[in-house]
Amino acid sequence: MLIRMPTNESPPIPSKPPRRAAxxxxxxxxxxxxxxxxxxxxxxxxxxxxxxxxxxxxxxxxRRKGYAATxxxxxxxxxxxxxxxFFHHFASKDALAVAAAExxxxxxxxxxxxxPHTKLxxxxxxxxxHIDFRLAMLDGPVEDFTCFVGTMVQEAYATNDAIRAACxxxxxxxxxxxxxxxxxxxxxxxxxxxxxxxxLARHVQAVLQGAFIMAKTTNDAAIARDSVTHLKRxxxxxFSRG
Amino acid sequence: MLIRMPTNESPPIPSKPPRRAAxxxxxxxxxxxxxxxxxxxxxxxxxxxxxxxxxxxxxxxxRRKGYAATxxxxxxxxxxxxxxxFFHHFASKDALAVAAAExxxxxxxxxxxxxPHTKLxxxxxxxxxHIDFRLAMLDGPVEDFTCFVGTMVQEAYATNDAIRAACxxxxxxxxxxxxxxxxxxxxxxxxxxxxxxxxLARHVQAVLQGAFIMAKTTNDAAIARDSVTHLKRxxxxxFSRG
DNA sequence: ATCAACATACCGACTAGTTGGTATGGTGTC
DNA sequence: GACACCATACCAACTAGTCGGTATGTTGAT
Numbered sequence: 001m002l003i004r005m006p007t008n009e010s011p012p013i014p015s016k017p018p019r020r021a022a023x024x025x026x027x028x029x030x031x032x033x034x035x036x037x038x039x040x041x042x043x044x045x046x047x048x049x050x051x052x053x054x055x056x057x058x059x060x061x062x063r064r065k066g067y068a069a070t071x072x073x074x075x076x077x078x079x080x081x082x083x084x085x086f087f088h089h090f091a092s093k094d095a096l097a098v099a100a101a102e103x104x105x106x107x108x109x110x111x112x113x114x115x116p117h118t119k120l121x122x123x124x125x126x127x128x129x130h131i132d133f134r135l136a137m138l139d140g141p142v143e144d145f146t147c148f149v150g151t152m153v154q155e156a157y158a159t160n161d162a163i164r165a166a167c168x169x170x171x172x173x174x175x176x177x178x179x180x181x182x183x184x185x186x187x188x189x190x191x192x193x194x195x196x197x198x199x200l201a202r203h204v205q206a207v208l209q210g211a212f213i214m215a216k217t218t219n220d221a222a223i224a225r226d227s228v229t230h231l232k233r234x235x236x237x238x239f240s241r242g
Numbered sequence: 243m244l245i246r247m248p249t250n251e252s253p254p255i256p257s258k259p260p261r262r263a264a265x266x267x268x269x270x271x272x273x274x275x276x277x278x279x280x281x282x283x284x285x286x287x288x289x290x291x292x293x294x295x296x297x298x299x300x301x302x303x304x305r306r307k308g309y310a311a312t313x314x315x316x317x318x319x320x321x322x323x324x325x326x327x328f329f330h331h332f333a334s335k336d337a338l339a340v341a342a343a344e345x346x347x348x349x350x351x352x353x354x355x356x357x358p359h360t361k362l363x364x365x366x367x368x369x370x371x372h373i374d375f376r377l378a379m380l381d382g383p384v385e386d387f388t389c390f391v392g393t394m395v396q397e398a399y400a401t402n403d404a405i406r407a408a409c410x411x412x413x414x415x416x417x418x419x420x421x422x423x424x425x426x427x428x429x430x431x432x433x434x435x436x437x438x439x440x441x442l443a444r445h446v447q448a449v450l451q452g453a454f455i456m457a458k459t460t461n462d463a464a465i466a467r468d469s470v471t472h473l474k475r476x477x478x479x480x481f482s483r484g
Numbered sequence: 485a486t487c488a489a490c491a492t493a494c495c496g497a498c499t500a501g502t503t504g505g506t507a508t509g510g511t512g513t514c
Numbered sequence: 515g516a517c518a519c520c521a522t523a524c525c526a527a528c529t530a531g532t533c534g535g536t537a538t539g540t541t542g543a544t
Contacts, residue, residue: 050519050520064400064401065397065400065401066310066396066397067308067310068309068310068311068397069397069401071502071503071504072504073503073504081520082520082521083504083506083521083522084508084519084520085521087504087505087506088518088519088520089519092504093503093505142400150455151396153455153458153459154308154393155307155308155310155397157458157459157461158384158385158461159306159307159311164458164459164461168459168460171456171459172459192475192479192484193475193484195472199468199472202456202465202468202469203468203469203472205452205456206449206452206453206455206469207448207449207452207469208452209451209452209455210447210449210450210451210452210455211448211452213395213396213448213451213452214413214447214448214451216395216396216399216406217395217406217409217413217414218410219399219400224448226441227444227445227448227449230437230445230476233434233435233437233476234476234479237476237479242434242479293493313529313530314529314530314531315529315530323495324495325496325497325530325531326493326494326495326496326532326533327494328531329530329531329532330492330493330494331494334530334531335531
């Protein structure tokens with residue numbers, strides 16, 4: 001399996017100008033030559049790109065080390081910008097965390113739009129295709145397939161409500177993106193025990209998050225794939241396809 | 243439901259003299275009057291109790307704030323001991339983390355011994371009873387039912403292999419404690435799709451860990467109970483009791 | 485039993501280094 | 515030239531870990 005979500009690259013769908021008031025045409029200039037191009041004024045990165053690079057650096061670093069252990073200096077170093085740029089775009093480290101959680105939602109969106117399985121006619125096939133897609137993602141280094149908001153909420157749920165709420169919003173958005181297909185699948189095929197669509201969507205998310213933790217204990221994705229396989233079997237049984 | 247695991251108390255089964263070489267009869271004097279008794283020389287805590295109190299304080303504080311955000315000073319304050327005592331018993335903060343992960347395994351042991359459901363004759367009933375028990379634990383403040391090692395491994399898996407391995411050992415111990423009943427249940431009742439005992443045990447653990455994260459996103463246990471209910475239904479279906 | 489000799493448990497002020505955040509100055513673009 | 519964008523130097527607060535010292539046992543020879 002070679003399917004993989006973008007990880008270290010910039011967010012794939014930057015449609016929404018990252019929640020700033022007056023941004024204007026700044027988003028149009030989002031090219032990010034990533035220190036290689038020649039035309040734009042010497043080796044200098046494109047002006048206005050620092051914010052996105054900082055968010056991407058936060059995703060990368062926090063998934064590896066956790067939020068508290070990640071320093072502002074390190075995020076800046078990974079992003080290739082200075083501290084001045086950091087505090088120009090974000091009022092604090094916590095403010096970056098909130099923005100990065102919102103950015104994570106954008107980054108996950110293509111999962112529900114791009115892959116071939118989203119074009120299938122049967123909503124149950126689309127749901128199962130999504131599970132297979134998530135299964136295929138569970139490969140390579142752990143820090144490349146785990147969840148940024150899932151990691152961060154563990155450290156923030158009791159100490160920083162703004163971050164917690166941002167993580168909740170991102171996870172809720174995932175579940176809500178999954179719900180329509182589940183609802184349609186229930187309508188077409190019926191489901192055992194009166195299981196609800198949103199409830200099942202949240203269970204999918206829970207199993208994924210749990211699988212990530214199991215993978216972290218061994219630094220290996222195999223144990224996570226096993227759990228998601230159980231999840232797929234459960235869904236098949238619920239829809240009497242087991 | 244009122245069943246609850248011990249949380250802020252000292253480890254329930256201190257049988258093993260906390261992995262020290264020559265301890266002798268010191269363990270016998272483990273009384274821990276918890277700052278209330280009158281006999282032992284004024285309000286002073288019992289000698290030799292600092293280590294256990296520090297581990298309990300680590301469990302409590304790390305589950306709430308995460309490992310990196312928890313300071314040594316705070317652990318000492320919660321434990322009611324000084325920094326000198328801390329570094330007398332542990333070479334470093336990381337060394338405490340490893341010891342606390344081992345202590346967590348001891349603390350979880352009664353789950354497989356004490357409750358009434360462990361006395362049931364049918365191993366499948368014991369397994370389902372354990373799930374019900376875990377379900378009943380999902381109540382009250384999130385930091386009181388979540389998993390210490392699951393929380394800590396998220397921050398340590400890529401940066402501290404000693405801590406990671408200690409967390410892995412604790413989770414593996416849980417799965418291995420669950421496996422005999424699952425194996426016996428398979429032998430007596432059969433199971434669908436050739437599901438393996440250890441694989442199912444790990445899935446149980448994964449769902450629990452995922453449920454904890456979901457609970458953290460909302461600071462509420464309800465969403466976690468829902469996922470564990472899905473897990474129970476899956477097990478029932480696997481054993482053709484759905 | 486007694487007491488020296490030793491071991492363990494604990495105390496709390498101190499330090500070297502790190503961290504999030506600030507102050508201020510430069511630079512390109514409209 | 516005004517403003518957004520970014521760089522550099524810096525700081526006050528905090529953190530893990532140290533260290534000299536004290537208190538409370540334990541042991542074994544007498």
